[in-house]
Amino acid sequence: xxxxxxxxxxxxxxxxxxxxxxxxxxxxxxxxxxxxxxxxxxxxxxxxxxxxxxxxxxxxxxxxxxxxxxxxxxxxxxxxxxxxxxxxxxxxxxxxxxxxxxxxxxxxxxxxxxxxxxxxxxxxxxxxxxxxxxxxxxxxxxxxxxxxxxxxxxxxxxxxxxxxxxxxxxxxxxxxxxxxxxxxxxxxxxxxxxxxxxxxxxxxxxxxxxxxxxxxxxxxxxxxxxxxxxxxxxxxxxxxxxxxxxxxxxxxxxxxxxxxxxxxxxxxxxxxxxxxxxxxxxxxxxxxxxxxxxxxxxxxxxxxxxxxxxxxxxxxxxxxxxxxxxxxxxxxxxxxxxxxxxxxxxxxxxxxxxxxxxxxxxx
Amino acid sequence: xxxxxxxxxxxxxxxxxxxxxxxxxxxxxxxxxxxxxxxxxxxxxxxxxxxxxxxxxxxxxxxxxxxxxxxxxxxxxxxxxxxxxxxxxxxxxxxxxxxxxxxxxxxxxxxxxxxxxxxxxxxxxxxxxxxxxxxxxxxxxxxxxxxxxxxxxxxxxxxxxxxxxxxxxxxxxxxxxxxxxxxxxxxxxxxxxxxxxxxxxxxxxxxxxxxxxxxxxxxxxxxxxxxxxxxxxxxxxxxxxxxxxxxxxxxxxxxxxxxxxxxxxxxxxxxxxxxxxxxxxxxxxxxxxxxxxxxxxxxxxxx
Numbered sequence: 001x002x003x004x005x006x007x008x009x010x011x012x013x014x015x016x017x018x019x020x021x022x023x024x025x026x027x028x029x030x031x032x033x034x035x036x037x038x039x040x041x042x043x044x045x046x047x048x049x050x051x052x053x054x055x056x057x058x059x060x061x062x063x064x065x066x067x068x069x070x071x072x073x074x075x076x077x078x079x080x081x082x083x084x085x086x087x088x089x090x091x092x093x094x095x096x097x098x099x100x101x102x103x104x105x106x107x108x109x110x111x112x113x114x115x116x117x118x119x120x121x122x123x124x125x126x127x128x129x130x131x132x133x134x135x136x137x138x139x140x141x142x143x144x145x146x147x148x149x150x151x152x153x154x155x156x157x158x159x160x161x162x163x164x165x166x167x168x169x170x171x172x173x174x175x176x177x178x179x180x181x182x183x184x185x186x187x188x189x190x191x192x193x194x195x196x197x198x199x200x201x202x203x204x205x206x207x208x209x210x211x212x213x214x215x216x217x218x219x220x221x222x223x224x225x226x227x228x229x230x231x232x233x234x235x236x237x238x239x240x241x242x243x244x245x246x247x248x249x250x251x252x253x254x255x256x257x258x259x260x261x262x263x264x265x266x267x268x269x270x271x272x273x274x275x276x277x278x279x280x281x282x283x284x285x286x287x288x289x290x291x292x293x294x295x296x297x298x299x300x301x302x303x304x305x306x307x308x309x310x311x312x313x314x315x316x317x318x319x320x321x322x323x324x325x326x327x328x329x330x331x332x333x334x335x336x337x338x339x340x341x342x343x344x345x346x347x348x349x350x351x352x353x354x355x356x357x358x359x360x361x362x363x
Numbered sequence: 364x365x366x367x368x369x370x371x372x373x374x375x376x377x378x379x380x381x382x383x384x385x386x387x388x389x390x391x392x393x394x395x396x397x398x399x400x401x402x403x404x405x406x407x408x409x410x411x412x413x414x415x416x417x418x419x420x421x422x423x424x425x426x427x428x429x430x431x432x433x434x435x436x437x438x439x440x441x442x443x444x445x446x447x448x449x450x451x452x453x454x455x456x457x458x459x460x461x462x463x464x465x466x467x468x469x470x471x472x473x474x475x476x477x478x479x480x481x482x483x484x485x486x487x488x489x490x491x492x493x494x495x496x497x498x499x500x501x502x503x504x505x506x507x508x509x510x511x512x513x514x515x516x517x518x519x520x521x522x523x524x525x526x527x528x529x530x531x532x533x534x535x536x537x538x539x540x541x542x543x544x545x546x547x548x549x550x551x552x553x554x555x556x557x558x559x560x561x562x563x564x565x566x567x568x569x570x571x572x573x574x575x576x577x578x579x580x581x582x583x584x585x586x587x588x589x590x591x592x593x594x595x596x597x598x599x600x601x602x603x604x605x606x607x608x609x610x611x612x613x614x615x616x617x618x619x620x621x622x623x624x625x626x627x628x629x630x631x632x633x634x635x636x637x638x639x640x641x642x643x644x645x646x647x648x649x650x651x652x653x654x655x656x657x658x659x660x661x662x663x664x665x666x
Binding site for chain 1: 403443447451452453454455456457458460461462463464465466467468469470471472473475476477481578583586589590593630632633635636639640642643646647648
């Protein structure tokens with residue numbers, strides 16, 4: 001019986017760590033709001049009302065949260081997958097830009113029957129993102145280049161190219177602030193009418209479950225995880241860490257492609273790319289927070305994406321009381337810093353025990 | 364201005380100006396990484412340094428107090444990162460990703476919270492660091508300070524006992540421990556040194572170069588610095604050359620970008636990505652021949 005309790009405790013530890021990080025992050029964020037002279041209570045109330053509210057009376061706030069959560073799950077999963085293979089892939093952001101470019105370029109093609117055109121848009125978005133992720137993959141595998149620096153640089157390059165190409169060659173003739181619009185037959189349909197919640201969320205959860213199954217219940221998935229946690233042992237067992245790295249990079253590109261497609265083709269009312277890529281910016285970076293909060297585990301990521309989605313949804317409410325949406329990154333940043341400390345829960349337990357003058361708990 | 368020498372001098376001065384933040388951040392990071400700690404939060408520290416420098420500058424009327432404020436925020440982040448990387452045995456990449464996110468948040472939120480403007484706050488030129496004049500051209504004294512710091516750091520790292528201790532902690536912490544070096548303490552101090560220099564680099568961006576602060580003021584320079592650390596083989600003197608190379612492309616783009624002859628061939632938006640592309644080529648082409656400190660990124664624990 002005590003063995004079972006021990007097993008549960010072990011499973012619960014990372015969840016408790018995440019919860020502690022969340023609490024510290026919220027305290028830090030509220031402190032920033034307080035220092036800036038705003039009413040913290042009022043701000044938190046707005047945050048809550050615009051992300052959750054009272055779902056029995058009005059489901060709308062919750063649908064906004066889930067609208068944000070859909071693509072976040074995929075960008076989070078893309079980062080987590082690479083961490084599992086031992087890589088810090090910060091390039092999801094740029095791959096999402098590329099996916100959007102792919103979708104817009106394919107949209108400009110004329111003369112195809114509707115279903116074929118829709119397929120082309122999907123394929124093009126994913127192909128552009130995967131191709132962009134192939135660059136850091138190749139540089140890592142063949143040149144052992146630092147993937148953090150390479151992917152960050154590629155994000156800047158992607159931004160320059162995508163923003164330029166879209167607004168030079170594919171601007172919307174009726175609205176200078178956006179690109180040409182994805183045709184109705186290629187859009188991801190709405191899940192709840194009169195809201196912004198589309199089938200995005202269903203697609204994301206489905207993709208997440210597929211990746212979960214691949215990672216934990218298939219041999220290649222197992223090999224990828226072993227290569228990430230212990231490259232030496234992997235090589236000894238005949239597993240190629242390089243192959244695992246390349247696979248995870250390209251899979252991340254695929255996920256980024258779907259995430260970008262969801263943003264461009266599954267989000268009313270724009271169904272396009274906004275100028276300065278403003279409707280795409282940050283999705284890749286927020287995915288990093290999602291992955292880390294979710295413990296780089298596909299199932300944890302579902303909850304983490306909803307949580308970060310709620311923060312973003314709630315930030316619209318903060319905007320109403322004059323607090324810029326960037327405050328979300330203050331919360332996220334502090335949460336991520338806390339998550340870097342591996343056993344924050346044990347540390348706190350030990351500190352409390354120490355303060356009580358009791359015996360120090362051994363690790 | 365039309366003489367070729369004049370043009371060449373112009374480019375040299377622009378390169379020197381662009382070089383300062385990259386140089387300060389790289390020289391600091393060289394010391395940090397030599398001690399065995401990696402800090403990928405340089406970009407965030409530049410941003411925070413720029414923001415807090417403007418606050419201190421406008422409050423006191425002295426840009427040098429702004430520089431001190433930038434140094435102070437760098438010091439604080441360095442202390443935190445140093446402790447997480449040593450005593451707490453945390454993940455050094457993860458916490459500094461958090462620092463970058465936090466910086467984006469604080470600066471984006473703070474610019475509005477403090478000045479009630481969106482995204483950018485400029486300061487009058489009377490509040491910026493006054494230039495000195497060499498060859499009839501304005502030069503920031505920060506250029507000389509940054510170069511001085513790089514040379515001093517080289518001497519300190521390679522010619523003094525403390526420098527030897529820093530390098531020992533990064534190469535072989537076990538041996539360092541055996542000879543009585545407090546590995547964790549040295550690493551924390553080296554991390555503080557690195558982050559403080561990055562904070563000063565951030566202050567330079569706002570109270571000197573750009574005379575103001577924006578949400579995007581760091582523009583990837585922290586990442587260029589990180590690439591430069593490996594490019595210059597963890598050597599502060601070589602880091603001067605590396606920073607000059609990165610800054611040269613930065614300056615070149617700014618100089619030829621607006622020219623109509625150039626614009627008709629390559630648009631400015633694309634030209635602006637050149638420094639980043641150069642970095643990718645450098646990091647995947649040249650860096651094969653260098654070797655990082657052996658214990659880089661691994662928290663030390665006594666076995």
